[in-house]
Amino acid sequence: MTExxxxxxxxxxxxxxxxxxxxxxxFVRLGKRIIERRLNETCGFAELNPYMSHFIETDPKLPGWLQVRFGNRPMPGRRTITGGIAVESGPTLVYSRGPSGEMAVIMYPVKSAVSNVEEDAIILRIGFIDYWGLHLGAQQDIRDLIAYAYVTSIDLKPTWGQRQRIRWLRFARRQIVNGEHKNPARTTAMWKLLGLVGSGSVTGIFRLLGPGLVGWLIGTYGNDWLKSLIH
Structure with missing residues (x-):
């Protein structure tokens, strides 16, 4: 037998x-403590919390799984097509571990019978993330979740920053639309820019700046971009 x-x-x-x-x-074991702290630190949560209860849930049957879920809220003055009072279900953030140990962080929008957004979910990140990566990343995950609540609810008025944040996530992250995974628009835009620079079809000063611009984009957003190509 060989070595x-x-x-x-x-x-x-x-x-x-x-x-x-x-x-x-x-991370899941300490998740409730971590998430509660991040929620209380996030602008907009204190105003939302009295109207939408939130739940931080784990499941022993699903190792590596944690969910942050906002409950239902009646929508005064809004009726369904059957005449009943419309009900809005809050946004949800899910941490879910895959079979190889990789983690997916997925955000689901506010939903109701009278108004829904195009995407089923935004995939914030997928990859091999250690405890500290999950712990530190939870701060931005919760900021994204609260911004998503304000942007996707028909009855809330988001701030300019919240609008821009969700606009960026819709451009830069993969989405689930009608049950199917959709690659981020940013990936397509990056390839088009690389194609323009490489083909020499850009002119003048942009041709000179093109390689530098591509380098800046990759340096600034390269990690997310490369991950979007791999996963």
Whole structure:
């Protein structure tokens, strides 16, 4: 028997999976404390909370899974097509671990019988994220969730910053639309820009600035962009 045949070819991947699982398990274990702190630090939550109860949920049957969910709210003055009072269900943020230890962070919009947005969900990030990556990232995840609540509710008025944040996420992140995954518009735009620069079809000063602009875009947003190509 050769040396290569004696080596356990499954050990390395198993060891990596255990490492990532331990990190996300720890995040889920401490999730309620982490999320509550981030919610209370986020502008707009204090005003929303009295009208939409929130729940931070885990499930022993789903290791590596945590959900931040806002409940239902009656919509005074709005009726469904059957004449009943319309009800709005709040936004949801889900952390879900895949079979190889990778984590998906997915955000779902406010929904009601009288108004819905085009996308079913925005995928904030997917990848191998350790405990501290999840812990520190939760601050921005919760900011995104509260901004999403204000932007996707028909009865709320978002701030300029909240509008721009969700506009950017819709441009830069993958979405689920009608149950299907949709690549981010940013990926298409980046390829078009690279094609223009590479083909020499841009002219004048932009031709000179083109490579520098592409470098700046990749340097600024490269990690997200490259991840969007891989996943």
């Amino acid at each position: 290569n045949a004696e080596r356990n070819i499954w050990a390395a991947a198993h060891k990596e999976r255990i490492k990532w699982n331990e990190g996300s398990d720890e």
